Amino acid sequence: MIQASTLRTVRLGIKNLMLHPLRSFLTTLGITIGVSAVICMLAVGEGASYEAQQKIRALGSNNILLRSVKPAELETQQQNSMTPQRYGLEYEEVEIVRETMPAVRLVVPVRELNKTLAQGENQANVPVYGTTPDWLHVSGVKLYEGRFIIESDSRYTRNVCVLASHTARELFPFENPIGADVLIAKKSFRVVGIYGPRDGDSSGASGSLNADGAVIPIESAREYFGELEIRTSAGSREFKLVQLQEIKVQIEGEGNVLEDNVVATAASIRQLLGLLHEQSDYVIDVPLEKLQAAKEQAQIWQIFLGVIASMALVVAGIGIMNVMLATVTERTREIGIRRALGAKRSHIISQFLVETVVLSCAGGLLGVGLGIAAPMIVEASSGMKAIFVPSFAVLAFSISAGVGVLFGIYPAWRAAQMDPVEALRHE
Numbered sequence: 001m002i003q004a005s006t007l008r009t010v011r012l013g014i015k016n017l018m019l020h021p022l023r024s025f026l027t028t029l030g031i032t033i034g035v036s037a038v039i040c041m042l043a044v045g046e047g048a049s050y051e052a053q054q055k056i057r058a059l060g061s062n063n064i065l066l067r068s069v070k071p072a073e074l075e076t077q078q079q080n081s082m083t084p085q086r087y088g089l090e091y092e093e094v095e096i097v098r099e100t101m102p103a104v105r106l107v108v109p110v111r112e113l114n115k116t117l118a119q120g121e122n123q124a125n126v127p128v129y130g131t132t133p134d135w136l137h138v139s140g141v142k143l144y145e146g147r148f149i150i151e152s153d154s155r156y157t158r159n160v161c162v163l164a165s166h167t168a169r170e171l172f173p174f175e176n177p178i179g180a181d182v183l184i185a186k187k188s189f190r191v192v193g194i195y196g197p198r199d200g201d202s203s204g205a206s207g208s209l210n211a212d213g214a215v216i217p218i219e220s221a222r223e224y225f226g227e228l229e230i231r232t233s234a235g236s237r238e239f240k241l242v243q244l245q246e247i248k249v250q251i252e253g254e255g256n257v258l259e260d261n262v263v264a265t266a267a268s269i270r271q272l273l274g275l276l277h278e279q280s281d282y283v284i285d286v287p288l289e290k291l292q293a294a295k296e297q298a299q300i301w302q303i304f305l306g307v308i309a310s311m312a313l314v315v316a317g318i319g320i321m322n323v324m325l326a327t328v329t330e331r332t333r334e335i336g337i338r339r340a341l342g343a344k345r346s347h348i349i350s351q352f353l354v355e356t357v358v359l360s361c362a363g364g365l366l367g368v369g370l371g372i373a374a375p376m377i378v379e380a381s382s383g384m385k386a387i388f389v390p391s392f393a394v395l396a397f398s399i400s401a402g403v404g405v406l407f408g409i410y411p412a413w414r415a416a417q418m419d420p421v422e423a424l425r426h427e
Contacts (some may be wrong), residue, residue: 005368017355025325028363030316031302031400035367037312038375039102039388040394045377046392047385049298055391062258063138066273067284070240073279084228084239087281091243101263101268105252108134110244111221114229115185117214119171124168127213128184130221136195138248146178146193154217161189162215165196182214187224189216209213262288294352310399314362317403321358324411328352335418345416353405360404364397371396 017024044214068088091109098107111130116123136148144165153160161182168177168191177191195215214263228242249269253261266286273282328335335348371393 012256014358017358022324024359027320027359028366031313031360031363031403032321032370034280034310034313034316035364035396035400036370037397038310039152039368039371039392040374040378040386041308042302042392042395043371043386043388044378044384045298045302045305046387046389047375047379049294049301050387051385054088058155061288061291062253062262063247063287064251064262064269065287066249066269067282067283067285068242068245069281071279071281084241086241087243087279088242089247089282093276094244094247096272096276097247097249097269100272101265103251103253104249106134106138106248106250108132108138108248108250109218109244110135110246110248113185113221113225113244115225117167117171118183119177119180122171122173124167124170124212126164127162128221129213129215130225131215132218135215135248138250140198141195142198143178144194144196146191148195149215149217154219158217158222159189159220159221160192160217162193162195163191164213165194166212167214168194184214184216184313185225189214196313214382227414259288262286277300306395313399314394315402317360317407320359320404321407323410324352324356324408325414327355328411330416331415332418335415339418348416349412353408356408356411357401357404360400360408361397364400366395367400368397 066089071087089109094107094109097102108131113128113130115128116125117128118124121276131149132154133148133150136143143162146162148162149160152158161184163171163177163182171177171182172180177194180191181188182191183189227241227243229242249265251261251265253257253259263286266284266289272286273284338348374390375388379386380383
């Protein structure tokens with residue numbers, strides 16, 4: 001009986017709405033736009049958060065990156081041509097970190113050189129990195145062809161190099177570079193391999209190394225290029241002595257144990273370098289801390305976007321209330337007749353609530369459909385990453401249904417409070 005009565009009320013509500021199709025459509029349109037805006041804005045926010053987190057993950061959440069930086073006091077210091085400026089990380093610190101930090105799995109030094117690579121008439125001004133074989137395990141890249149540098153390459157200071165994929169194409173556009181020679185600052189090196197980004201990583205390798213460059217054994221870098229850098233600009237020369245530009249530290253563990261190890265080791269390294277360095281000539285970059293901060297910021301941003309977009313639903317709800325109040329006035333005589341025939345106030349309330357809920361749910365369903373399509377359109381037209389999550393549609397539709405109930409209560413209550421006699425006299 002109750003179910004039959006409910007179905008009859010729903011059919012009556014739909015029939016009343018269809019008496020004014022244009023007004024019902026325009027009222028529904030506000031809900032549709034509001035729901036689609038909620039879904040689209042949340043999807044765009046999710047896409048932006050995903051891209052930011054992917055870039056941080058590319059650095060390795062189990063890595064700690066130490067980098068040399070020029071101290072502020074040396075930036076303003078007058079350059080003396082006879083005395084190079086010495087700062088940054090040193091080779092002995094690699095062994096200290098490796099021996100004193102219990103949770104450390106790998107410690108990889110990186111020496112960065114600014115050199116020109118040449119092969120025949122082709123040249124490439126790219127970074128050249130001196131490092132160890134373990135770099136392949138902490139860098140976020142993979143070997144495409146050939147081999148990577150090995151321990152014996154450093155032990156015997158061999159003239160071998162591994163080219164980044166983009167650099168290999170620049171120097172060898174029409175031939176396989178494996179086994180060929182390239183000139184690095186006029187010194188000949190044999191190409192033994194090619195590396196590049198892992199599948200799905202369009203940004204290239206993580207850290208300071210990317211899809212452009214070359215890798216050589218760290219001992220070969222020290223032997224052939226030394227540690228003194230001379231840079232000439234605007235008629236002046238700058239001399240600096242930096243042993244290592246970067247030290248990559250990989251931490252052991254999985255899950256929560258890994259997170260605890262990373263946080264504890266980062267704190268220990270900060271304390272250690274604070275004792276070893278008299279000046280602020282290094283920075284410590286912990287991708288895990290950045291990832292956690294990015295997730296927290298993403299949650300705040302999602303809430304902000306959701307609130308902004310939900311305001312459109314509130315405006316649409318006000319529109320529904322306005323239309324329903326006008327409808328109550330138009331149907332005053334109908335309400336009086338129903339009350340005179342025995343309809344209770346609860347019947348009047350349910351009738352008008354059904355109409356508002358039908359309007360809001362119809363608009364919500366249309367909005368969900370448009371909201372699913374909108375992120376794909378945004379991504380295709382602007383290149384921005386937009387990720388649709390089903391929970392966004394559930395949230396937006398739930399809000400639209402809630403808006404229909406919330407803003408339909410007052411018009412329904414007002415209709416139910418009419419005096420039947422006065423309503424029957426209404427013209």
